[in-house]
Amino acid sequence: MPKTPLAFTLNDAETGIFVDDGQNLLEALRRGAGDLSPKYGCGQGTCGACTVLIDGVPHLSCLTLAEAVAGRRMDTTAGLAEGAELHPLQRAFMEGFAAQCGYCTPGMLMAAKALLAANPRPSREEVIEAISGNLCRCTGYEPIVTAILEAAAKLQGRAA
Amino acid sequence: MTEVRSFSTSAEAAGAEGAILGGGTLLMRQVNEAPQTVPRLIRITDPALREIRAEGDGHLIGAGVTMAQVIAHPDLAALAPVARSIGGPALRNMASVGGNLFAPHPYGDFTVALLALEAQVLWSDGRREEIERFLSARDTARGVVTGIWVPRIAPGALRYRKVSRTRPKGVSVMSIAAYLPNGGSAPRIAFGAMGPTPLRAKAAESALQGRGLTEESVTAAGAVCLQGLSPADDALASAWYRSEVAPVHLRRCLMGET
Numbered sequence: 001m002p003k004t005p006l007a008f009t010l011n012d013a014e015t016g017i018f019v020d021d022g023q024n025l026l027e028a029l030r031r032g033a034g035d036l037s038p039k040y041g042c043g044q045g046t047c048g049a050c051t052v053l054i055d056g057v058p059h060l061s062c063l064t065l066a067e068a069v070a071g072r073r074m075d076t077t078a079g080l081a082e083g084a085e086l087h088p089l090q091r092a093f094m095e096g097f098a099a100q101c102g103y104c105t106p107g108m109l110m111a112a113k114a115l116l117a118a119n120p121r122p123s124r125e126e127v128i129e130a131i132s133g134n135l136c137r138c139t140g141y142e143p144i145v146t147a148i149l150e151a152a153a154k155l156q157g158r159a160a
Numbered sequence: 161m162t163e164v165r166s167f168s169t170s171a172e173a174a175g176a177e178g179a180i181l182g183g184g185t186l187l188m189r190q191v192n193e194a195p196q197t198v199p200r201l202i203r204i205t206d207p208a209l210r211e212i213r214a215e216g217d218g219h220l221i222g223a224g225v226t227m228a229q230v231i232a233h234p235d236l237a238a239l240a241p242v243a244r245s246i247g248g249p250a251l252r253n254m255a256s257v258g259g260n261l262f263a264p265h266p267y268g269d270f271t272v273a274l275l276a277l278e279a280q281v282l283w284s285d286g287r288r289e290e291i292e293r294f295l296s297a298r299d300t301a302r303g304v305v306t307g308i309w310v311p312r313i314a315p316g317a318l319r320y321r322k323v324s325r326t327r328p329k330g331v332s333v334m335s336i337a338a339y340l341p342n343g344g345s346a347p348r349i350a351f352g353a354m355g356p357t358p359l360r361a362k363a364a365e366s367a368l369q370g371r372g373l374t375e376e377s378v379t380a381a382g383a384v385c386l387q388g389l390s391p392a393d394d395a396l397a398s399a400w401y402r403s404e405v406a407p408v409h410l411r412r413c414l415m416g417e418t
Contacts, residue, residue: 004161021161022191022201043192045185051250057228058250063188065181067161068203111250132328133248 008069010035011079019066025059026050028066029076037077037106041135048134051107052076058114060133077106080113088158089113089151098147100138107134112148120156124149161201167209167284167306178202180304182259183226185251186267209258209306212236218311220282223258225307227270230257238313242273242337245322248329258305261291262298265356266396269322269335271295272352275360276337277318280309295357317341321413323405325396333397334406336413345370349381349410354389354402363387364410378414382407 003018010033017032029035029052041049043062050062053075080087086094089109099105108131115122115130122130127148128141136144162178177199181187191198209224212233219235227243230236231252246255246269260270261281274291281294284304291308294301319338324330335352347368349361363384371377391402411417 022195022198024188024192044189045247045251048248048250057253059253060185060250062192063184063251063254065161065184065188065201065203067163068181068184111248114249128328130249133250 004067006032006066006070008071009073011075023066024062025052025064025066025069025074026061029061029074032066035076035078038110039103039106041103041107046135047104048107048111048131049104051110051134053110053114056114056117058111075110075113077109080109087113088154089116089148092147092151092154093144096143096147096150098140098143100136100140104134104136104138108136108144108148112151115148116152116155120152120159122149122152161203163203163205165205167204167206167304180204180258182224182256183254185247185255186259186263204304211307215309218309220307220309221257222307223256223261223282223305225257227252227255227257227260230270236310238315238318239270239273239310242270242318242320245269245320245335257308261294261305261308265392266332266353266394268358269332269352272335272350272358273318273320273337273339274308274310275350275358276339276348277310277313278339278348279311281305282307282309292360295359298357311341313339314341319413319416321409323409331396334391334402334409336410338410338414340373344368344372349385351385351389351406353396354391354406356390356392359389361385361388361410368414373414378411381414382410385410 006019007016015033019028026038029038038052038061039049041047045060045063050060051058052061055073089112093099111131111134127145179199181201181203209222211222213220227246230243231240260268279291280288281291284306317340322335323333332353334354337350339348347365349364350358351361352358364381367380367384368377385406386403391399393399
């Protein structure tokens with residue numbers, strides 16, 4: 001089957017890959033671009049483990065046609081840290097034991113990143129709403145919500 | 161994938177074997193699970209499909225408008241709670257109004273509200289079709305839906321309730337929309353996940369006709385609300401359970417109870 005060239009920006013890097021007809025963005029990122037941070041959970045849009053930001057907006061990469069992101073900007077968890085310096089969200093997750101098995105974590109982080117970009121001081125309810133499309137089967141929601149609020153406070157402190 | 165820039169040429173591009181890709185939340189599932197069952201994907205990038213604009217005493221909403229766009233639009237505030245009940249935030253950035261029209265059971269909550277509103281479905285050949293008629297034939301319909309028209313909704317005139325088993329998000333056991341224009345003299349009620357498509361509960365509407373929302377009228381509506389519905393068993397609920405709880409949830413929807 002013929003492959004289609006596809007160019008986009010992935011975490012600040014200009015990226016070019018070839019995709020199959022009908023291939024989803026999650027596969028394109030993992031197999032094509034070698035970014036293993038978004039996870040394959042359900043393939044149905046139920047779990048949120050594959051959440052990435054397209055032009056800053058959360059999308060489910062498993063339900064996004066890869067060819068539809070030509071020329072657009074992707075952000076994934078692989079681009080959160082700056083060198084050895086973890087992003088405040090990652091640090092808050094680590095320090096608050098908000099990752100148990102860790103499979104949902106990249107999706108949670110991207111949902112949280114989009115939330116804090118739009119709403120730097122969210123309430124607990126707003127955090128719960130923001131991650132309502134991300135399932136954690138270790139049932140660890142409380143530390144995740146707390147970690148996102150901690151990171152918001154840290155980022156606010158940094159901005160002040 | 162075939163990309164077309166104007167919906168006026170999409171019908172030819174689709175031919176007999178094309179499937180229009182909207183937000184992808186239903187069609188890409190099928191691509192992931194059983195790609196051999198999916199015909200050629202047609203992606204329409206016409207910006208007209210992403211527009212919301214006033215027309216007559218209401219609004220035209222393009223088929224490609226997402227649930228997130230509905231939530232953000234000040235003129236569609238009455239529909240925001242409906243759009244917000246669908247999926248999580250990421251899914252709402254993708255899922256489209258046009259796709260929702262074709263969503264199989266138990267999905268399609270937005271269309272339940274559109275049915276209560278007696279929205280019109282716009283086709284690329286210029287036809288406008290009453291949504292109830294559209295739904296009755298949608299599985300064999302051919303063509304491209306470009307948008308819907310909804311009437312202007314007075315504050316408080318649209319009541320909506322989605323019943324699911326998990327919080328904060330879950331798939332519908334049922335969803336109910338009640339549109340009460342002109343003070344509720346001629347109510348319209350639609351149920352979702354109570355049949356193969358969203359369905360009107362016309363006997364319940366008749367029971368409320370001209371009576372307002374009183375204890376007696378709402379009880380009378382609940383007693384007949386299953387007429388015309390055909391709930392099915394699925395993993396979320398049995399047909400029996402759905403039938404038993406429908407009058408309770410209709411009451412809560414109409415009376416604004418939680």
